[in-house]
Amino acid sequence: MKRKYKIIIPIIILTGLLFSFQISNQPDPEKDKILVGLIRYALKQGHYQPHQIDDEFSKNLYEDFISSLDPYKRFFLQSDIDEFSTYKYLIDDQIKKEDLSFYNLVYERFKIRIDESKAYYREVLKTPFDFSKDDSFDLDYEKKSFSKTQAELIQNWQQQLKVSTLTRLYDKIETQESMDKAKKAKEKDHEMVNGEVLQKVNKNDLKDTDKNDVEKKSFAELEKESREATEKSLDDLYDLMADLNDTDWFSVFINSMASQFDPHTNYFAPKDKKRFDISMAGKLEGIGARLQKKGDYTTVIELISGGPAWRAGELEVGDAITKVGQGDEPPIDIVGMRLDDAIEFIKGKKGTEVKLTIKKIDGSIVVYSIIRDIVELEETFAKSSVVKVDNRTFGIIHLPKFYIDFNEKNFRNSATDMEQEIARLKEENIEGLLIDLRSNGGGSLKTAIEIAGLFIKDGPVVQVKYRGEKPNVRSDKNKKIQWNGPLVVLVNELSASASEIFAAAMQDYNRAVIIGSKQSFGKGTVQNVLPLNNYFKYSEDLGALKMTIQKFYRINGGSTQLKGVESDIAMPDRYTYLDIGERDEKNPLPWDKIEPAKYTPLHIYGNFHDVVNDSKKRIAVNPQFKLIDKNARWLKEGRDNTMINLSYENYKSELKKRLEESKEYEAISEYKNNLIFNSPAYEIPMMDQDSILAKKREIWHKNLSKDIYVEEALTVLSELKIEKQFLVKN
Numbered sequence: 001m002k003r004k005y006k007i008i009i010p011i012i013i014l015t016g017l018l019f020s021f022q023i024s025n026q027p028d029p030e031k032d033k034i035l036v037g038l039i040r041y042a043l044k045q046g047h048y049q050p051h052q053i054d055d056e057f058s059k060n061l062y063e064d065f066i067s068s069l070d071p072y073k074r075f076f077l078q079s080d081i082d083e084f085s086t087y088k089y090l091i092d093d094q095i096k097k098e099d100l101s102f103y104n105l106v107y108e109r110f111k112i113r114i115d116e117s118k119a120y121y122r123e124v125l126k127t128p129f130d131f132s133k134d135d136s137f138d139l140d141y142e143k144k145s146f147s148k149t150q151a152e153l154i155q156n157w158q159q160q161l162k163v164s165t166l167t168r169l170y171d172k173i174e175t176q177e178s179m180d181k182a183k184k185a186k187e188k189d190h191e192m193v194n195g196e197v198l199q200k201v202n203k204n205d206l207k208d209t210d211k212n213d214v215e216k217k218s219f220a221e222l223e224k225e226s227r228e229a230t231e232k233s234l235d236d237l238y239d240l241m242a243d244l245n246d247t248d249w250f251s252v253f254i255n256s257m258a259s260q261f262d263p264h265t266n267y268f269a270p271k272d273k274k275r276f277d278i279s280m281a282g283k284l285e286g287i288g289a290r291l292q293k294k295g296d297y298t299t300v301i302e303l304i305s306g307g308p309a310w311r312a313g314e315l316e317v318g319d320a321i322t323k324v325g326q327g328d329e330p331p332i333d334i335v336g337m338r339l340d341d342a343i344e345f346i347k348g349k350k351g352t353e354v355k356l357t358i359k360k361i362d363g364s365i366v367v368y369s370i371i372r373d374i375v376e377l378e379e380t381f382a383k384s385s386v387v388k389v390d391n392r393t394f395g396i397i398h399l400p401k402f403y404i405d406f407n408e409k410n411f412r413n414s415a416t417d418m419e420q421e422i423a424r425l426k427e428e429n430i431e432g433l434l435i436d437l438r439s440n441g442g443g444s445l446k447t448a449i450e451i452a453g454l455f456i457k458d459g460p461v462v463q464v465k466y467r468g469e470k471p472n473v474r475s476d477k478n479k480k481i482q483w484n485g486p487l488v489v490l491v492n493e494l495s496a497s498a499s500e501i502f503a504a505a506m507q508d509y510n511r512a513v514i515i516g517s518k519q520s521f522g523k524g525t526v527q528n529v530l531p532l533n534n535y536f537k538y539s540e541d542l543g544a545l546k547m548t549i550q551k552f553y554r555i556n557g558g559s560t561q562l563k564g565v566e567s568d569i570a571m572p573d574r575y576t577y578l579d580i581g582e583r584d585e586k587n588p589l590p591w592d593k594i595e596p597a598k599y600t601p602l603h604i605y606g607n608f609h610d611v612v613n614d615s616k617k618r619i620a621v622n623p624q625f626k627l628i629d630k631n632a633r634w635l636k637e638g639r640d641n642t643m644i645n646l647s648y649e650n651y652k653s654e655l656k657k658r659l660e661e662s663k664e665y666e667a668i669s670e671y672k673n674n675l676i677f678n679s680p681a682y683e684i685p686m687m688d689q690d691s692i693l694a695k696k697r698e699i700w701h702k703n704l705s706k707d708i709y710v711e712e713a714l715t716v717l718s719e720l721k722i723e724k725q726f727l728v729k730n
Contacts, residue, residue, distance in 0.1 A: 384679075
């Protein structure tokens with residue numbers, strides 16, 4: 001607590017300074033100016049590595065703010081940018097004076113350009129597009145320049161709208177052709193059975209076939225429908241933008257300022273803070289997926305274990321949601337929509353249906369139906385399974401998060417749950433333990449340390465450092481070893497923060513084999529949320545600042561920042577060549593190193609290096625892993641190709657080619673490892689009483705039986721041999 005006050009006290013001092021300043025000088029008490037002053041001071045005094053607010057800062061903030069408002073360069077003209085650029089190296093001075101001249105100029109011009117653009121898209125969409133012309137469009141907007149004239153800007157709009165209409169047109173034609181094939185197949189079924197003519201089908205007999213399936217629409221009709229759908233999508237988008245107030249837009253500016261410090265420091269406007277508080281409460285109603293804005297798309301970055309999307313088993317990390325439909329209602333296009341607004345359409349009450357149109361990372365388009373449900377904290381708890389490998393019994397514990405309830409001291413947490421799960425698995429006479437930390441984004445540092453202590457006698461686990469202070473070595477002091485047998489830890493690119501602390505400690509002690517992606521996420525920082533009204537008395541809600549205040553270091557002295565934890569055994573996956581991880585974020589804090597803590601590595605495995613090398617050899621020649629790696633390269637190639645063909649036939653040909661190529665990788669999802677996973681004995685009576693729990697375990701075990709990564713990790717686990725001196729009684 002003492003350390004926390006070191007951050008709070010300067011802000012309290014700032015509060016006094018601002019109050020005295022207002023009383024004596026009676027400046028404009030405008031909320032935006034107060035926010036700039038509060039946040040600038042808080043970042044300067046409390047951030048782990050404060051950024052100099054200088055000309056470089058000014059330039060980067062300038063570019064980020066303009067890009068945030070107009071990422072696709074369809075609003076501002078080059079003349080606007082030329083006018084704005086006079087402030088490019090002055091914003092730092094303005095921030096220090098709480099002068100919002102730059103923001104006000106850009107914001108007011110932005111509102112004007114927004115209003116003007118309404119006429120552009122409506123006028124463009126009145127005329128049919130010529131999709132016979134061999135033309136292309138580059139979707140990499142960062143390489144594009146701002147339009148010099150209004151005519152050039154309208155041309156830019158025309159190209160972007162043509163792309164949007166083309167994708168819709170393709171979907172409509174493909175749907176119509178699929179329905180037409182289905183209708184013809186049905187007619188054939190009516191006419192022929194074993195070569196004998198039975199009856200001629202009557203159109204009226206096709207009860208389950210929509211009338212539109214029978215009356216085939218022309219290309220021109222479908223093109224018109226596609227343009228109308230594009231216009232409707234933009235109308236919806238502009239309606240939502242009209243609902244945004246000055247606070248919403250000013251938040252964009254404040255976050256452009258805060259994000260210069262690091263990617264995890266950001267400002268929560270009042271309504272965003274409320275959403276954050278709801279998410280921290282432990283349950284919510286929706287599909288159970290965490291979403292992020294990536295370019296024009298709302299993209300899935302995490303599936304919440306046990307949630308509706310996770311249970312359905314279709315939605316994946318990396319999927320882009322393009323449309324959202326409420327039950328049988330027509331879907332709403334959310335491409336280009338603000339993330340918060342898109343989420344409002346996606347989430348909803350328990351029991352209601354949402355239909356999501358998904359663009360997969362291979363470019364294919366699918367529609368998933370998900371029944372919303374309550375996503376409870378229960379499903380972030382540790383769970384275990386038992387599996388036989390060559391007639392030997394092994395245990396698996398899946399830990400989705402390092403959870404803890406700070407408000408209820410005696411409430412269950414990840415450390416006590418892990419200890420209990422291990423005890424239960426020991427009753428199953430397991431010979432080795434696999435801990436699955438894939439996609440575990442972290443959580444409580446305290447529980448990460450305590451869980452590490454379940455596998456070592458005692459000693460340092462992690463070093464925590466505040467700005468300008470010596471590192472604080474955090475240790476396990478409980479001499480009890482809950483599990484002294486072979487241990488393997490499974491990670492991936494989305495294993496972050498506390499997951500990396502635990503995995504790094506196990507690696508530094510040589511206690512476990514770390515297997516998985518080439519490296520984990522690489523988030524070696526911790527943030528604190530400061531409600532700004534706690535430090536400045538104001539009649540309106542000022543929101544909150546989430547700020548990076550600490551950095552983690554391994555006991556060997558290296559930071560987990562950027563580099564994460566490198567696996568002892570790296571396995572290829574579909575994300576291998578995609579931009580995922582802290583190193584791919586904007587303005588990440590750098591990697592560095594401090595003095596190692598005093599610890600003694602364990603030498604408990606007699607064959608550690610042999611097991612690791614044998615696994616690497618298996619992976620290198622395994623056809624399935626080779627196919628996964630080839631697929632990862634293919635996905636990267638697709639992501640890197642930002643050119644889209646505006647000729648319908650060429651566009652169709654390219655998509656068909658990708659679809660045909662994707663068939664080579666179907667074997668990846670069809671893979672089975674032939675292992676049988678079962679719940680430990682203690683859970684059997686619980687599942688007899690709880691059908692939902694039984695279904696959750698059935699789905700989990702089915703996924704494990706198709707998991708090549710778990711299969712290889714278990715093979716490694718089965719080969720590890722522990723030296724006798726470590727086999728102490730526990």
